[in-house]
Amino acid sequence: MKGHIRERSPGKWAIVLDVPDPETGKRRRKWHKFHGTKRQAETECARLVAELSGGSYIEPAKTTVREFMIRWLAHEKANVSPKTHQRYEELLLKNVAPVIGSVIMNKLTPARIDGCWTTLLESGRRPKKRREGASPTVEEKKGLSPRTVHHCRRVMLSAFEQAVKWDLLKKNPVALTKPPKVEKKPMEAFNASQTGLMLDELRKSRVFMAALLAALCGLRRGEIVALRWRDVDFANGTVAIRESAEQVGTLVRYKETKSGKSRSVALSSTVLEELKRHRLSQAEEQLKIGIRPDENSFIIAQVEGSPLKPVSLTHEWTRLLAKTSLPRIRFHDLRHSHATQLLAAGVHPKIASERLGHSTIGITLDLYSHVMPGMQANAAEQVDAAIKAAKKPAVE
Known part of the structure; x- marks a missing residue:
């Protein structure tokens, strides 16, 4: 040599x-x-x-970071869901690539990547389309959130690990960078009275049944819009969660649940009564236009029986909630509301975990740790009361 x-x-x-x-x-x-x-x-x-x-020499190449990202995304497409792949594209090509995409792969240093994180935090938000000649708004000049930049780093770290395996790099420069600090935001949720008010406000809307299933059963948005009448067992008061709807662009596909397992969720008497009322109302509505609903019909559907898309449900929820006096929370926060109310009522975390469809109880405990102090105080009082009741009265 x-x-x-x-x-x-x-x-x-x-x-x-x-x-x-x-x-x-x-x-x-x-x-x-x-x-x-x-x-x-x-x-x-x-x-x-x-x-x-x-044998550890890597030839200098002219492959840019952006070109490699496109190659890696094509490779990764078969390994992740379409929704996840779409998110990877957004993080890498729309956020990271505009900053360091033109850099040659083997010229990329940890310092350059750390500078990319700083740029994204300060001014990484993509400008929205606006009329010609209009100046950017203050909102458009802001940077990405630390959590989003953290996700950018996580995906880029995985991509560059593959670059090392492909012998495009000797070591992963992303691994030597420092991720931004992500502060945990307090979880937003309705309390019991707010949940009741929300259901009263939305009763006459097409979102009501979906909101009820989220707030009183803790179902995910995708699980709700994928439900069919065959999944409901009125005799035993349960609903089977077998699949979930995932939307990428305008296309919707039905896949297994997030945990990969189906589950059975017990329904309260209120939910059962509302489901019966909804089924009758839906049948009457569809029969008027010549459609005969059956067991395969979707529970949350358009007038003509077609399933409601996940994004459409979110948009309608946001629009209707804005007309009420309630706090503005996401549709997914109705699920958090149900979980918080379960744990606050003293339901065992294991039961709550099974009801929510978490793969482990640890996920439930981590997500809803803010409810735990109250549960601990209640448990301490119960143990104290039991010991006092078991004590023999003092002899005078």
Whole structure:
């Protein structure tokens, strides 16, 4: 293995290596640029020759970060769900690539990547479309949230691990960067009285049944819009959660639940009565236009029986909630409301975990740790009362 240096201009050197072609075995030259003294250039040349001899040498390439990201996303498409893949594209191509996408892969340093995180935090928010000549709003000039930047780093870390496996890099520069600090936000949820008021306000809307299932059963949005009448067992008062709807753009697909397992959720008498009333009302509505609903019909549906899309449910929820005096929370927060009320009422976390469809009880305890102090105080009082009741009365 040979290599030598050539001076191009004062302080600028070319390191020339004789690299064997893996297919033909013939020698071909690879050039490296180097800035520094002659001794430093000779040291760098010796290091590259040693890597070449040891088999750890990676040829300088002209692949940019953006080009690699596109290649990795194509590779990853078969390994994740369409929704997850769409999110990866947004994080890498729409957030990271505009900042460092033009950098050559083997020229990317941890310092450059840390600078990317800083840029995204300060001014990474993508501007919305606005009329021609209009100035950007203050909102558009803001940066991304630390949580979003944290997600960018996490996905990029995984992508560059693959670059190391593909021998495009010797080591992962993302692993040497520092993720932004993410502060845990307090969970937003309705209390019992707010939940009751919400249901009264939305009773005459098409969102009512979906909101009821989220607030009183803790179902996810995708699970709700995927429910069919065959899933409800009125005799035993349960609903089977077998699949979930996932929307990517305008397309909706039905897949297994988030935990990968189906579950049975017990229904209260209120939910059962509302479901019976909703089924009768839905049947009357569809029969008027010549549609006969059956067991395969969707519970949450349009007038003509077609299923409601997840994003449409969110938009309608946001629109209707804005007309009430209630706090503005996400539709998913109705699920949090149900979980919080369960635990506050003294329901065992294991039961709450099964009802919510969490894969482990640890997820439930971590998400709703803010409810635990009250539960501990209540438990301490119960134990204290039991011990006092068991004590023998003192002899006078």
